[in-house]
Amino acid sequence: MNLSNLKPAKGSRKDRLRVGRGPGSGRQKTSGRGHKGQLSNAGFSRKRGFEGGQMPLHRRIPKRGFNNIFRVEYVTVNLDRLAGTGRAELTPADMAAAGLIKKSQDRIKVLGRGDLSSALTVHAHKFSEAAKAKIEKSGGKAVVIGG
Numbered sequence: 001m002n003l004s005n006l007k008p009a010k011g012s013r014k015d016r017l018r019v020g021r022g023p024g025s026g027r028q029k030t031s032g033r034g035h036k037g038q039l040s041n042a043g044f045s046r047k048r049g050f051e052g053g054q055m056p057l058h059r060r061i062p063k064r065g066f067n068n069i070f071r072v073e074y075v076t077v078n079l080d081r082l083a084g085t086g087r088a089e090l091t092p093a094d095m096a097a098a099g100l101i102k103k104s105q106d107r108i109k110v111l112g113r114g115d116l117s118s119a120l121t122v123h124a125h126k127f128s129e130a131a132k133a134k135i136e137k138s139g140g141k142a143v144v145i146g147g
Contacts, residue, residue: 075106079131080114082122089121092145107146116140 019031033040049056077100082090085098096104110122112130119139125146127135132142 072107074109074126075101076109076111077101077124078111078113079116079134082110082120083114083116083118088119089123091123110135110142 017027018025019027020029022028030040038044049058051057077095081100082095085094085100087094087098090098092101092106092108093104095101095108096106101108107126108124109126109128110124110131111128112134116134116138120135121141121143122135123143123145125144127142127144135142
């Protein structure tokens, strides 16, 4: 076998249905669109969620709650996970590389679960009071980045 004799599996590819090509094709005249009505015309496109004039589902269901468009989301990281990295200084890029957060662009809040055995300089957007106290107690620094 080589690249020159590769073929798709038998029956996996089907020819496109060519409608309106005479009586022998089985899809003649109206080309499967029926007679009259807006569905039969070229260029017709139904709105998303349209249910034939019935009140659509997205309008029948009650709306709940409030979405604050100014909300700032933080990714939380605990001290016990920071201690496991074995580094003296941690920036968001280092945390992303170590797999503590998904993206280095995420805003980070450090929480105080666990203890630190060595001095650690942590760069994050926010720190809980407990986390800040534990970092400083171990001889490290809690550096707040961004606004």
